[in-house]
Structure formats: C-alpha cells, structure tokens
Amino acid sequence: EIVLTQSPATLSLSPGERATLSCRASQSVSRYLAWYQQKPGQAPRLLIYDASSRATGIPARFSGSGSGTDFTLTISSLEPEDFALYYCQQRDNWPITFGGGTKVEIK
Amino acid sequence: EVQLVESGGGLVQPGGSLRLSCAASGFTFNNYAMNWVRQAPGKGLEWVSTISGSGDRTYYADSVKGRLTISRDNFKSTLYLQMNSLRAEDTAMYFCAKDLPYSSGLDFWGQGTLVTVSS
Numbered sequence: 001e002i003v004l005t006q007s008p009a010t011l012s013l014s015p016g017e018r019a020t021l022s023c024r025a026s027q028s029v030s031r032y033l034a035w036y037q038q039k040p041g042q043a044p045r046l047l048i049y050d051a052s053s054r055a056t057g058i059p060a061r062f063s064g065s066g067s068g069t070d071f072t073l074t075i076s077s078l079e080p081e082d083f084a085l086y087y088c089q090q091r092d093n094w095p096i097t098f099g100g101g102t103k104v105e106i107k
Numbered sequence: 108e109v110q111l112v113e114s115g116g117g118l119v120q121p122g123g124s125l126r127l128s129c130a131a132s133g134f135t136f137n138n139y140a141m142n143w144v145r146q147a148p149g150k151g152l153e154w155v156s157t158i159s160g161s162g163d164r165t166y167y168a169d170s171v172k173g174r175l176t177i178s179r180d181n182f183k184s185t186l187y188l189q190m191n192s193l194r195a196e197d198t199a200m201y202f203c204a205k206d207l208p209y210s211s212g213l214d215f216w217g218q219g220t221l222v223t224v225s226s
Contacts, residue, residue: 032211036152043202043219044144044152049212056214087152091211095168096142096154 004099019075023088032092109133116220129186129203137181140206145199
C-alpha cells in the first residue's frame with residue numbers, strides 16, 4: 001500500500017498570504033495524484049488531478065506540481081473561503097490511498 | 108447538473124447489515140466508474156471500494172474485503188454498498204464519488220450518509 005504523508009499538519013496563515021502544502025508518497029505514483037478541499041460538514045471537492053490539472057471551476061490561485069514521490073499544492077493568495085482541510089490522494093496503484101490532511105487555518 | 112444522493116445509513120448493531128444506495132443523475136451513469144469513500148468522525152478520508160462502469164470489475168480496501176460488496180444498477184443509475192458483519196470501526200460518513208475518467212481524480216461527490224455501528 002502506498003502511504004501518503006502530508007505536511008505540515010496545520011498551516012497558520014493570513015488572508016492574502018501564499019500557502020504551500022506538501023504530499024510525499026512512500027513510492028512513486030508517477031503523476032497520478034489528486035488534491036481535495038474539505039470544509040466542515042461538507043463533502044470533499046476535487047481541486048487538482050494528475051498532479052497539476054485544475055478541476056472544472058477551480059480558481060487559478062490553486063496550482064499543483066510534482067511527480068514521482070513529491071507533490072505540492074500552492075494557493076497563491078489565500079481567500080477567506082480557502083481556510084479548510086486539504087487531502088492528497090493517489091491512484092497509481094490499488095488500493096487508492098489518501099494522505100492524512102493539512103489544515104489551513106487563519107492566523 | 109451532476110447529482111449524487113446517498114441514502115440507507117443509520118444505527119446498526121455490531122454484526123448487523125445495511126445497504127447503502129447512491130442515486131445518480133445528470134450524467135450517463137454506465138460510462139463512469141464509481142467509488143465509495145468513508146470518513147470516521149473527526150478522521151481523514153478512507154477509500155472503500157470502486158466499481159467499473161459496466162460493473163464487471165470491483166476493487167476493495169483490505170479492511171472491508173469479504174464484508175462489504177459494491178454493485179450498481181445501470182438501468183436505475185444507482186450505486187450500492189451492501190455492508191455485512193459490521194464492526195464499530197465501520198462507523199463513518201459514507202460518500203459516493205464519481206470517477207473523472209482516465210485520471211487520478213474523483214470529480215463529484217455526494218453529501219454522504221452516516222453509518223453508526225453500536226450496541
């Protein structure tokens with residue numbers, strides 16, 4: 001099973017700042033990595049798929065990069081609605097696995 | 108507009124059974140693989156199972172293999188999860204999610220249905 005490790009666990013930032021979230025895989029997942037945003041009481045929302053492709057309707061301030069074992073989700077300038085939980089997920093090998101999540105909170 | 112609406116959750120005793128449903132609309136259901144993903148209270152996301160568009164291929168997490176069964180009725184545009192021999196650790200919100208084809212992503216999710224396993 002491929003283990004995804006997200007860091008940091010919590011990111012404390014102010015609106016307008018840049019957020020950089022990391023996801024590291026225990027073995028290569030090529031570019032088969034996705035990122036999701038989840039707010040309390042809501043279902044996850046797909047942000048990025050295949051490492052760097054933005055999902056439909058996702059603002060350009062969200063970007064993804066990386067390949068192999070190291071991936072990054074960047075939010076270029078945090079909006080108030082971006083404070084949430086973020087998960088990475090791989091689909092290179094069964095089983096599909098998720099990272100433990102990074103909480104982006106208001107500083 | 109794509110819609111996924113889960114139902115069938117509730118309180119069940121350990122060892123009991125439950126069948127979850129996910130009614131899909133707004134897309135050609137049989138063209139897409141579908142998934143169940145769960146989230147225990149206050150915890151992260153855990154993939155449970157995937158079924159191909161035709162229903163001929165299924166995949167399961169080791170934690171549920173032999174106890175949970177995914178299926179679909181393409182005529183009714185409905186996804187199912189039959190849950191048997193339930194354990195306390197199966198307590199979670201269960202989400203159905205649609206595949207984004209030929210990619211890593213799950214692009215539409217339902218709002219979830221809560222399963223509580225407790226005596």
